[in-house]
Amino acid sequence: MIYSLQAIVRGTRLVLEPGLRRFVIGPIVVNLLLYGGTIYYLIGNFGGWLDYGMRQVPSWLDWLEWLIWPLLVVVLVLMVFFTFTLVSNLIAAPFYGFLAEKVETRLTGRPPSDERGWIKTGVDAVGRELVKLGYLLPRMALLFLLGFVPGLNLITPFLWAAFSAWMMAIQYLDYPMDNNQVAFTDMRRRLRARWWPTLTYGGCMSLATWVPLLNLVLLPGGVAGGVMLWDRYYRSLPVAAR
Template structure:
């Protein structure tokens, strides 16, 4: 049985293998620049954010400050790095789509089921990212609002972690599915049909996002891992009409 974490490891080794490394240069550079900018912004503003939100804690919950403070720290960090991942993938989407195509060709010996030109595929990849943002943002806002609900906000780190796993599974598994002209709604249906590898892969990519320096290659490795999972778990599921 193929495990999601195994797929990420295999994918990372694959993108670093001879003949594949040149396809990860552009996404690695994008990740490097945005990662450095995110860390600089976080170090500059995080203390102010924390103080602001602690002032919002109701007086009758002040006795729980010792518990609320670390939960708030974790929630803010999860939200910042999840946003970082969204922005990174939005910018790197055409490169990741191209990388997914080359990985699939290497693994299966044939290109994806896609008749679009390279230029058209790149434009469509950006459009697909906007579709994903339209799906993700309302759910992010809902979680953000729930963070103000007394009692519920204590569970926010778990809710953010589960949300991140699902969203990152969508983010990365969408690259091979888009290359094979699987619609966004059909992709979500396939992911739900294989919910366990979907969520464990998303959890693995969430953890990969947090690994300093190594995440520069783990994220492209996740794209290759998504292609491996696509071929193993999702490709042969029956399609639905667009």
């Protein structure tokens, strides 16, 4: 976990250096706009969502309302967080893909194995982001439904927390792997093979997204940190058999 934190801090400093700062401006603008829109939408709708969720609780569980209400709040907040993260990263993917490429070249002295240029890197990054969405959205939907199952809804906040770490690891460690021609299924295999750095890094990135304003630079810093973890833990793993 210590190295994960160090990678994020070091990566944040790195992306603010001359030559890399220009790749951070786009994601910062995107996140500022999304933050404003998300806060506005939450203010207008959160109370209605909460009331609807409480109406779904069966009467025989009324005595647990004191526990169910805060758990429902947590689940709704996590859902908004996941949705915001997915949309933000989809829009910022071209910037992040190219940023990861430049960071790897600067750190290792060699470009990724698939150096593609600005346009192709951007297009491929968006395509890869859609693949991630196809993997993550059904699992998010399942967790959402579990939140309305009596009994199981008591543990869904913990399941969301674990899923958050896994999702953020996929999100930010995939940029250097995509740049190095690691297929999405092989990427997940590598993450499972190094499960401890994977989950600690994903957990750190989950926490980083909750830091107001500072997260505007922590997220691009996480991309650079992901390159460091890729080079340290995942690059040397064998390619999956086809």
